[in-house]
Amino acid sequence: MSDAAKLSVGVIGLGSMGMGMARSLARGGLNLKAYYVNPKAVAAISDVGKGVSDHREAARDCDILVCAVVNAKQTRDVLLSAKGAVHAMKKDGFVISCATMAPDEGRAIGALVHETGRFYLDAPISGGPTKAASGQMTIMASGTEDAFTRARPALEAMAAKIYELGLEIGIGASFKMINQFLAGVHIAAACEATSFAAKLVLDLHKVFEVITASAGNSWMFENRVPHILDGDYSPKSAVSIFTKDLGIISDMGRSEKFPLSLSAAALQMFLMTAAAGMERYDDASVARLLANIAGVKLPEPK
Amino acid sequence: MSDAAKLSVGVIGLGSMGMGMARSLARGGLNLKAYYVNPKAVAAISDVGKGVSDHREAARDCDILVCAVVNAKQTRDVLLSAKGAVHAMKKDGFVISCATMAPDEGRAIGALVHETGRFYLDAPISGGPTKAASGQMTIMASGTEDAFTRARPALEAMAAKIYELGLEIGIGASFKMINQFLAGVHIAAACEATSFAAKLVLDLHKVFEVITASAGNSWMFENRVPHILDGDYSPKSAVSIFTKDLGIISDMGRSEKFPLSLSAAALQMFLMTAAAGMERYDDASVARLLANIAGVKLPEPK
Numbered sequence: 001m002s003d004a005a006k007l008s009v010g011v012i013g014l015g016s017m018g019m020g021m022a023r024s025l026a027r028g029g030l031n032l033k034a035y036y037v038n039p040k041a042v043a044a045i046s047d048v049g050k051g052v053s054d055h056r057e058a059a060r061d062c063d064i065l066v067c068a069v070v071n072a073k074q075t076r077d078v079l080l081s082a083k084g085a086v087h088a089m090k091k092d093g094f095v096i097s098c099a100t101m102a103p104d105e106g107r108a109i110g111a112l113v114h115e116t117g118r119f120y121l122d123a124p125i126s127g128g129p130t131k132a133a134s135g136q137m138t139i140m141a142s143g144t145e146d147a148f149t150r151a152r153p154a155l156e157a158m159a160a161k162i163y164e165l166g167l168e169i170g171i172g173a174s175f176k177m178i179n180q181f182l183a184g185v186h187i188a189a190a191c192e193a194t195s196f197a198a199k200l201v202l203d204l205h206k207v208f209e210v211i212t213a214s215a216g217n218s219w220m221f222e223n224r225v226p227h228i229l230d231g232d233y234s235p236k237s238a239v240s241i242f243t244k245d246l247g248i249i250s251d252m253g254r255s256e257k258f259p260l261s262l263s264a265a266a267l268q269m270f271l272m273t274a275a276a277g278m279e280r281y282d283d284a285s286v287a288r289l290l291a292n293i294a295g296v297k298l299p300e301p302k
Numbered sequence: 303m304s305d306a307a308k309l310s311v312g313v314i315g316l317g318s319m320g321m322g323m324a325r326s327l328a329r330g331g332l333n334l335k336a337y338y339v340n341p342k343a344v345a346a347i348s349d350v351g352k353g354v355s356d357h358r359e360a361a362r363d364c365d366i367l368v369c370a371v372v373n374a375k376q377t378r379d380v381l382l383s384a385k386g387a388v389h390a391m392k393k394d395g396f397v398i399s400c401a402t403m404a405p406d407e408g409r410a411i412g413a414l415v416h417e418t419g420r421f422y423l424d425a426p427i428s429g430g431p432t433k434a435a436s437g438q439m440t441i442m443a444s445g446t447e448d449a450f451t452r453a454r455p456a457l458e459a460m461a462a463k464i465y466e467l468g469l470e471i472g473i474g475a476s477f478k479m480i481n482q483f484l485a486g487v488h489i490a491a492a493c494e495a496t497s498f499a500a501k502l503v504l505d506l507h508k509v510f511e512v513i514t515a516s517a518g519n520s521w522m523f524e525n526r527v528p529h530i531l532d533g534d535y536s537p538k539s540a541v542s543i544f545t546k547d548l549g550i551i552s553d554m555g556r557s558e559k560f561p562l563s564l565s566a567a568a569l570q571m572f573l574m575t576a577a578a579g580m581e582r583y584d585d586a587s588v589a590r591l592l593a594n595i596a597g598v599k600l601p602e603p604k
Contacts, residue, residue: 103502126516126517138515138516140512161515163508163511163512165504165505165508165512166505171504174499174502174504175504175508175509175512178495178498178499178502178504178509178513178518179512179513179516179517179518180518181491181494181495181498181518182491182492182495182513182518182519182520182523183517183518185487185491185495185564186488186491186518186520188564189483189484189487189488189491189564189565190484192483192562192563192564192565193480193483193484193487193565195560196480196483196555196558196560196562197476197480199558199560200405200476200480200554200558202467202473202476202477202480203467203468206465206467206477207477207480209465210442210465210467210477210481211480211481211484213440213463214428214440214481214485214521215428215481215485215521215522215525216480216481216482216483216484216485216488216521216522217484217520217521218484218488218519218520218521218522218523219516219517219518219519219520220517220518220520221484221520223517252502253498256498256501256502257596258497258498258501258592258596258598259592259595259596260494260498261494261567261570261571262487262490262491262494262564262567262568262571263491263494263495264567265563265564265566265567266564268563269563269564290560290561293561294559294560294561296560
């Protein structure tokens with residue numbers, strides 16, 4: 001951690017993931033500045049670092065810039081617009097880019113960052129807000145060995161598991177998209193199966209018990225079906241995440257000319273759920289959509 | 303096991319599951335007779351029981367008849383046709399019916415068995431041939447308490463886990479179908495994601511490592527993707543199992559008037575794979591189908 005103490009890090013984005021990541025970086029001994037569009041979040045970070053009022057200020061003279069915004073467009077705007085943050089960083093600074101995005105977008109943004117003389121690590125994250133806050137995330141990253149070496153104090157402060165997946169920008173993004181692909185399909189499958197089980201008048205608690213011990217289990221079934229059993233659709237992870245991420249997968253499939261029927265079907269289920277007014281609720285709301293359509297009763301909140 | 307020793311059991315069906323189940327029943331101390339359409343299988347059982355040349359002979363005067371055929375039609379033919387096996391059983395004997403089938407079919411067959419004075423346990427199985435052979439299967443069963451009590455020596459000889467899911471015939475079948483629903487969708491998803499990862503030129507061994515440690519994991523991803531990595535499509539479980547089982551799910555959805563878009567998409571993928579000549583190969587062949595269509599190379603056999 002003595003190395004970490006010498007490093008200054010800027011964080012842009014203090015949402016459900018970024019806030020925890022910023023705190024983990026400060027706890028890891030890095031010198032923190034942070035910016036977000038929401039001034040309350042900026043104020044909230046002041047106990048462990050310096051909240052600033054502008055993304056360019058967060059990047060000013062820092063060694064490392066962690067970009068924890070939502071998507072490729074925001075990443076590009078924040079880093080590379082006329083008042084882009086990259087230009088304020090140290091001349092040999094580097095960017096840890098965490099937004100989920102198509103590999104093509106990552107490659108394009110990375111190339112533009114490299115043109116300024118700075119470095120770019122394609123470093124999508126997973127694990128959710130709790131692991132972000134405890135420094136226990138998973139990072140699926142690609143970039144040069146040198147980039148990994150220099151980024152290591154920041155990566156280790158944020159993550160329990162750091163996958164080094166290749167030298168080229170875009171590989172990290174691709175791995176993240178494959179994970180989101182499966183996660184999205186499995187959530188939709190868990191919801192379709194559980195609401196259909198309700199239609200068959202099965203005891204849903206027994207369904208959960210049997211399936212989690214059987215070959216039909218998935219990480220997402222185990223994680224999301226309890227939300228249905230509790231009737232609790234407060235957004236641990238919102239429907240809008242998967243309309244976005246399966247949307248990117250759909251774009252990638254068309255761009256690669258590769259048929260992706262199953263993830264396309266799952267995307268339509270999330271879109272239907274969003275269209276029915278549940279975009280900002282938990283993604284297990286896909287089960288509510290189907291139950292509502294079919295007039296099936298799911299468990300009420302306790 | 304002293305109780306088991308007094309019981310005589312007939313097994314009809316000595317396929318990949320039935321053969322192991324018959325051996326587990328004999329090992330559990332039951333007095334075994336067995337029949338199958340394949341005379342070699344009948345001969346092979348003679349070290350632990352009596353192979354017979356007719357399904358009615360397998361049932362003759364037995365306490366318990368284990369029906370381990372493939373589907374509802376075979377179950378009905380074997381048990382209830384003019385020369386049906388049920389009529390040869392002891393007058394208060396009962397049937398453990400293991401074929402995967404629609405709940406409606408189970409209810410109809412069960413009612414006809416009950417009309418003859420015998421009993422019927424709706425008892426679909428899971429776990430694969432290895433667990434069948436070692437007596438470690440899972441049984442998802444429904445039926446009266448009395449039926450469970452009387453069937454217990456046979457159930458315990460065959461299974462490590464016996465779920466008692468309700469009093470009514472059809473509940474066991476419903477649970478099995480929900481499991482097959484999820485299993486089928488997850489296999490198709492694992493194949494679609496893995497072949498797409500190959501299209502993205504990702505290292506598939508790393509994909510396996512990252513996904514099995516991430517939120518995109520499923521029991522089926524973990525179990526089937528190694529077949530793709532090894533280029534080994536010898537049938538551990540054939541494509542035809544899921545054209546059958548997702549076909550039943552599709553029938554159930556129409557009969558219940560319940561939309562099942564995701565499992566419908568998965569069914570089409572298994573049908574395409576069967577149509578392309580891979581019906582009798584491992585169900586991970588869905589990945590080969592997509593790779594063949596898109597001109598992507600998957601690993602060759604070692």
